[in-house]
Amino acid sequence: MxxxxxxxxxxxxxxxxxxxxxxxxxxxxxxxxxxxxxxxMVRLLVLFGAFTLTAFFFAYLNFLKDQWFWAILFSVIGGYLFYGILNNLNxxxxxxxxxxxxxxxxxxxxxxxxxxxxxxxxxxxxxxxxxxxxxxxxxxxxxxxxxxxxxxxxxxxxxxxx
CATH class of the missing domain: 2.30.29 (PH-domain like)
Incomplete structure (x- = not known):
């Protein structure tokens, strides 16, 4: 043994x-x-990718409506999630x-x-x-x-x- x-x-x-x-x-x-x-880890990274794209999409929509606070907030959230994806790729x-x-x-x-x-x-x-x-x-x-x-x-x- x-x-x-x-x-x-x-x-x-x-x-x-x-x-x-x-x-x-x-x-x-x-x-x-x-x-x-x-x-x-693929499932987790895909889920975070979907959240990231959603955050950037809402940032873009708020940018088009000239709602700067929400555009910046969603951009920061999307950037943070994207950084998390890059940090966890390995x-x-x-x-x-x-x-x-x-x-x-x-x-x-x-x-x-x-x-x-x-x-x-x-x-x-x-x-x-x-x-x-x-x-x-x-x-x-x-x-x-x-x-x-x-x-x-x-x-x-x-x-x-x-």
Whole structure:
């Protein structure tokens, strides 16, 4: 039996194995139906694209009616959504990451009480493109502080972070 270690994430568990990293919902690795995510961000990006186009359309309509406040407001909203799309083009929710494909793992602490700490994993996918997978940890409050510490120690012990 292969050696596997796991830690709790915001939406399930992350299993760190000698040859790969696997994300599951229940914490038991073995059933393929339990693996978290399907590797596609396309649906989310299309939805954000539709919202972006709608915002720019309303900005244009308000510009034609000389309603400058609403035109500027919808332009800013559309620009913000477009920036979000560009920022997330290289993100993935792929459920399995091979260890040999991993280029870099960074730990990012939570900036506030409301934020989540996370690991940012950069890896090369099957098509040779560098992708980014965020491993979001539980919120950094008192009861989850031990889980976060264990996750950071496990990733350091596995040699993925410094």
């Amino acid at each position: 292969s050696r596997t270690r796991k830690f709790r994430t915001k939406n399930g568990f992350c299993h760190v194995m000698p040859d790969r990293i696997v994300f599951t919902h229940s914490g038991f690795y073995g059933r393929m139906g339990d693996i978290a995510g399907n590797g596609r 993100n993935t929710i792929h459920p399995i990451i091979l260890r040999e494909a991993i280029r870099e793992v960074k730990y990012v602490k939570s900036n506030s009480v409301f934020g989540y700490p996370f690991f940012e994993v950069r890896f090369k996918n099957a098509k040779g493109k560098i992708k980014r997978r965020l491993i979001t940890l539980p919120r950094a409050n008192g009861k989850n502080a031990n889980d976060i510490r264990e996750a950071v120690q496990l990733m350091a012990k596995e040699g993925l972070i410094d």
